[in-house]
Amino acid sequence: MSLLTPWFLAGLGLLSVPIIIHLTHRQRSTVTAFPSLMFLRKLPFKTMNRRRIRHPLLFALRCAALALLAIAFARPFFDAMGDVEGEAARDVVLLVDVSASLAYGDRWDAALDSARAVLDGLREGDRVAVASFDEQARERLPLSLDPAAARSALEELSPVDLGTRIEAGLQLAGRILSESDRRTREVVLISDFQRTGWEDGGRVRLPDGVSLRTASVAGEEAANVAVAEAAIRAAGGERVRLVARLANMGDEPVETLPVSLEIAGRTVATLPLDMPPRGAGTVVFEDIALPEGRSRGRLTVPGDGLSIDDVFRFVAAPEAGLRTLILENNRGNEERSLFLERAFGIGDSPRIDASRVSATRIDDDVLAAAGFAVLNDGDLTDAGRSGRLRDWVSEGGGLLIVLGSNTSMDRWSDAGQGLLGGTPGQLVDAGGGRRLSWLDYDHPVFELFSAPRSGDFSGARFHRFWELEPAPGTNVLARFDSGEPALLEHTIGEGRVLVWTSTLDRYWNDLALQPVFLPFVHRLALHATGYREPERWIEAGGVLELAGLVGAAVGGSEWVLVDPGGDRRPLEVGEEPTWIEFPETGFYEVAARDDADRAVTVAVNASITESDLVPVATERVIEAVAGATPAGPAGDGGGTEDGTGDGETDPRRAELWWLLLLAAALVLGVESVLANRWARRRPASALTNA
Known part of the structure; x- marks a missing residue:
């Protein structure tokens, strides 16, 4: 037999309580006063007799009850099989x-x-x-x-x-x-x-x-420093800026930690870094020239107890940026596109290269060089231009239509009307101004602003805007406080069209003066084009699809995977997508046997959670x-x-505590009955002795 809580056996010390009670308790008798003795002098008289237990059965019952309670709380048990x-x-x-x-x-x-x-x-x-x-x-x-x-x-x-x-x-x-x-x-x-x-x-x-x-x-x-991330940002021209983020997982500060940057096997720079306990730090390598193509990059810190996070690998390649066309209205008002052009020019993740083109010059050559276009207060009355723009969108282009004072939607061609994704209405003169009252914060355009203090659109006032009744399949992403749509979205083929029913300048509203204008315009461009930052590294255990990785058709070629140790493994290519798993940290290479130029490098790092x-x-x-x-x-x-x-x-075990508690309750019940009965049957000499 064993005990779950043996410390409760200390309660057996309470057995001394019945002993003390029985050895010190005096039988108190009723005192009767006699008038004839009231004038006599009272003399104290004391006797000492040896104490003895008058009721041994009551004494035994009380001790047994306390012992059973102490043992029950100690939780005795024995295996059911003996x-x-x-x-x-x-x-x-x-x-x-x-x-x-x-x-x-x-x-x-x-x-x-x-x-x-x-x-x-x-x-x-x-x-x-x-x-x-x-x-x-x-x-x-x-x-x-x-x-x-x-x-x-x-x-x-x-x-x-x-x-x-x-x-x-x-x-x-x-x-x-x-x-x-x-x-x-x-x-x-x-x-x-x-x-x-x-x-x-x-x-x-x-x-x-x-x-x-x-x-x-x-x-x-456990003291540990981990290199958490490397981000490449445009710095003007062909130069880039590399931002390295590190984390101190220990309870002691880190001072002048040397962080080294290596590109294509050559150490570019080493910078010091201080970090507080359980804190993070950032090192910025400015004005870095990257070789052409994709190069292997490494960020390193001195070794510590966990070496797997002392090196961070990434693929360094100049970012092409997002080519953008601002298609201006036919009257050529330069100020209408000023805020858009400057907003696109600010920011480096990604870099957005914007250029202005008259809407009358829309042709296949102009559109082929761009991934994103803004039809800023223009018209699409010409069916040819409208058709070319629609074909470009259907092939994957991203288009933002900004409606303004020069927009004459009632005269647009059928192809132009189809780009709107809705039925044009009247121009609304809002007088004192409308406000944006509803935004779809679950949508990628507004998701950035969903957190508290991340941007407020309600401060902008809109004095004019166009009514637009959404067609089936067109989603409304934002509405004015009067209920009319402010931003709509629909797809055409492989491309996406966004329609903004007011201007993006100071003429019909003051949104361009609000802090949210710059990130809002950038989110419109990134979402319309489906832009994703290039995969410069993945976590160990991640998987990539072969066709998406090499950016081309994989059929007709034999592909091999070279792991960080140099071992080569053939990849099976069939009708189903070919997924590649990367379980180790290091540089992998995916290459076609018959074409060395189709080789792609993949950088793999350990999860930052393992550093904590x-x-x-x-x-x-x-x-x-x-x-x-x-x-x-x-x-x-x-x-x-x-x-x-x-x-x-x-x-697998049988516990006895509930049986012991039941036995203790029975013993206490018997003790109470006997104690009450004997108290009513006190000896007759008690009155005389009093």
Whole structure:
């Protein structure tokens, strides 16, 4: 028999209470006053007799009740199958964390030592399975009676470059043991218990009857500096500016940390950086000249306990920018496009190169050089120009139509009317001004402004705008406070058309004077063209589609993948899309065997979450997964804790606390009945003695 809470046995000290009561209690008798003695002098008279227990049965009952209560709160239990089966064979799943953070310091050696200690503690007849987990879980050895096979599977493990997901490992361990019919089943979880790997861990539970033991290899303090990101921004001409972001994951400040930039194998510059504890820092490398094409770039810092995040790899290539045409009205008013042109000229992510063209000069050559066009207060009465613009949009171009005073939609050609995506109405003179009262903040154009203090459109006043009734398939993205549409969107073929029913200058509204104007115009351009910043790097474990990666048809060629170690693997190309997984950090190369010019470099880095080494308390894991408070050290690996998988009780044991409480209640009931009865039958001498 064992006790869950043995400290409650200290309550047995309360047995002294009945002894004290019985040895010090005096029988108090009723005092009767006699008038004939009232004038006599009262002399004190004392006698001392040896105390004795007058009612030994009541004394025994009271002591027994207190003893039963103390033992009941100590939670005694014994195995349902008796002590003979206490050494029954077990099924054990050895679950080992192999994520990137286990490479920090000597954590991996400590994890192996803990795993070997578990194997050393196996008894004859015990079965053991070996499983590992990072972002996914894998069974390395099914339940086996062969400890040597388990040791061999354990020695084949090593830390990988992927993140941590403790939940995935526990789910696999639960599935393995759910197929076992043995009475004793347990999971031994060996990990550094990264907090970032347990953010969604409360959703998994082990099967009933499965216990959980944990062995943490996390140290008390872990200093680590990680290179988190590299961003390339245009700096004018062919020059770029590279912004490096770093994170200090330790509790001590970092001073004058040298950060080096390497392009195409050559160190370009090294700059110092200071960072506060648990803080971040930014280093800006100005006026960098990039080689033509795609070059390999690296940001490095001096090595520390975790080397995987001391190097950040990226693909450096000059950004082409977004070619934009501002199609002006036929009257050539230069001021109408001034705010648009200057707004496009500000910003470097991406760079937007805007040029003005008269709307009468719309032809295939002009449109072919652009990815985005703004028809700014122009008209499309000419069917030929309207048709060419529509064809350009259908092939993937992005168009923004800005309606103004020179827009004569009633005279537009049918092709021009089709570009509107709605039925034109009247010009609205709003007098005192309308305001934007509704914006679709879930849409990519306005998503940027959805957070608090990220931009307010309600400050702009609109004095004039055009009515436009949306056609089926046209979405309204913004409305005035009177209900009329302000911004509409629809698609034509592969392209997208946005329609703004007022001007983008100071004539009909003052939006151009608001702080939101610049980011709003940029979001319109990026969304209309479907622009995405080039993939300069991906996280380890990511996947890319071959055709999207090489930007061309993949049929008719044999493709190979060269990993960071130089090993070559052929890629199977069929009718279905070919997906490529990148599990290691480093530079990969995807190339066609018959055309060396079609080779593409992919930079892969570890997830920044692996750099945060702060652990979660193992008690939280046990309580969430097994549903019980840990019972204390288990003695297998130093710092090992234990819990069961069935809430407060384990179906394999029988607990006696409720029987003891019932017995204590019965004893107290009997004691009360006897005490009341004997109190009414006091000896007759009590009156005389008084």
